[in-house]
Amino acid sequence: MSQVFEIPPRSGVAFILHEGETLEVIDPLGQQVSDLLAFNRQDMGEVISNGRTLDYEETIRITQRHRLWSNRSRPMLEITHDDVGLHDFLLTPCSEATFKHFYPDKPVHRGCMGNLAEALWPYGVVQDAIPTAFNVFMNVQVDADSGKLEVLPPISKAGDCLRLRALMDLVIGLTACSAYASNGGTFKPIHYRILTDDR
Amino acid sequence: MSQVFEIPPRSGVAFILHEGETLEVIDPLGQQVSDLLAFNRQDMGEVISNGRTLDYEETIRITQRHRLWSNRSRPMLEITHDDVGLHDFLLTPCSEATFKHFYPDKPVHRGCMGNLAEALWPYGVVQDAIPTAFNVFMNVQVDADSGKLEVLPPISKAGDCLRLRALMDLVIGLTACSAYASNGGTFKPIHYRILTDDR
Numbered sequence A, B: 001m002s003q004v005f006e007i008p009p010r011s012g013v014a015f016i017l018h019e020g021e022t023l024e025v026i027d028p029l030g031q032q033v034s035d036l037l038a039f040n041r042q043d044m045g046e047v048i049s050n051g052r053t054l055d056y057e058e059t060i061r062i063t064q065r066h067r068l069w070s071n072r073s074r075p076m077l078e079i080t081h082d083d084v085g086l087h088d089f090l091l092t093p094c095s096e097a098t099f100k101h102f103y104p105d106k107p108v109h110r111g112c113m114g115n116l117a118e119a120l121w122p123y124g125v126v127q128d129a130i131p132t133a134f135n136v137f138m139n140v141q142v143d144a145d146s147g148k149l150e151v152l153p154p155i156s157k158a159g160d161c162l163r164l165r166a167l168m169d170l171v172i173g174l175t176a177c178s179a180y181a182s183n184g185g186t187f188k189p190i191h192y193r194i195l196t197d198d199r
Helices: A050-057 A096-102 A111-123 B050-057 B096-102 B111-123
Strands: A005-007 A011-017 A022-027 A034-040 A067-069 A075-082 A134-136 A139-142 A149-152 A160-166 A170-176 A190-195 B005-007 B011-017 B022-027 B034-040 B067-069 B075-082 B134-136 B139-142 B149-152 B160-166 B170-176 B190-195
Touching: A005 A011, A005 A170, A011 A111, A022 A034, A022 A170, A034 A075, A034 A111, A050 A067, A050 B050, A096 A111, A111 A170, A170 A190, B005 B011, B005 B170, B011 B111, B022 B034, B022 B170, B034 B075, B034 B111, B050 B067, B096 B111, B111 B170, B170 B190
Parallel strands: none
Antiparallel strands: A005 A190, A011 A170, A022 A160, A022 A190, A034 A134, A034 A170, A067 A075, A075 A160, A139 A149, B005 B190, B011 B170, B022 B160, B022 B190, B034 B134, B034 B170, B067 B075, B075 B160, B139 B149
């Protein structure tokens, strides 16, 4: 059994995921969001792209059997298992600016953007190079007529997981989300582990 | 009356738009798409972000009175006039890779991505730094239940225009789209002009 790592509430990590390995992202308590980034370890200018992914998968509902594509039109990760089926690839990581914008009466936090920037800094990633993340377990509803977006609490339950298989050597950024709206107003940890044989 | 410039079919341009000036993008024949990018002229690491824009405007239907936001959470352009009301900010510029993917039996074209990369090269923009463009007049329908995306011909009519006021000094990239699906299978020019007094 692979070791389970904990990302404490409102923090983030970065690590290497080798081609063929599977990243399992677990929501240990339920209703928590985890922002995920992936860079090509051999050439960090290649990074996941929501636009390319939505283009090639032809849906905004990214789930099992879909792939996360890079800005260079190459598949980086394939979703091999999904307990939840509801994630977001439209909205950017929460940040100091989004806290000021959406929660003007609450303490400012550096958010997932700040956490990702710090965790990815040792890999040579500058903040401007951080794109829209794949927001695991995030529940964003789209009104088809008006286009209106609404962030609701995730539907993930305690222990639900998402598994993504690496299609190239990657540097992964991963958070336990810091925003109020995305997780129903509470801050919880995220667990993850790396499976070498898809188990 | 400001000079009207023509972007020939399947090509692109880049130019400077000063703070306070208004860019008018015109569909001269109807049903054509124009991919738009904007960079902060003073610091080209700042660029329009679909994720930030969707976050702050809380809709995927970007139109009059909405603003296009940067990756640094600052508004770059404000839409002051919109004859059409239907544009896309989900999908990436068509490219050699998207032609091979979506039109395997048709000649490959470098697409809006190649055209934008060439036009923006003199401003120091490398291809990896080109994000999801704001796709003026592009008609992408989202099925709210399934999340499925469908690219349909634009609803723009001959002479329809979109006006965007610059909120900082910008470098703009702008194309006449090269893809088959986005413009109903034909390749047409795009016109634009720069208005210094919003007229």
